[in-house]
Amino acid sequence: MMTKEDYEYTRSIPLHAELGPGILRKLIRQANLSIEAFNSL
Secondary structure (H helix, E strand, O other): OEOOOOOOOOEOOOOOOOOOHHHHHHHHHHOOOOHHHHHOO
């Protein structure tokens, strides 16, 4: 599960050996994060 402080939603990350780049970008975008912010977590 991916959570963000002060964000009302929790994101679930699919349990796959590998995520496609499009799915990962969509989840990051839905969490209102930039790619750089995500990579720094």
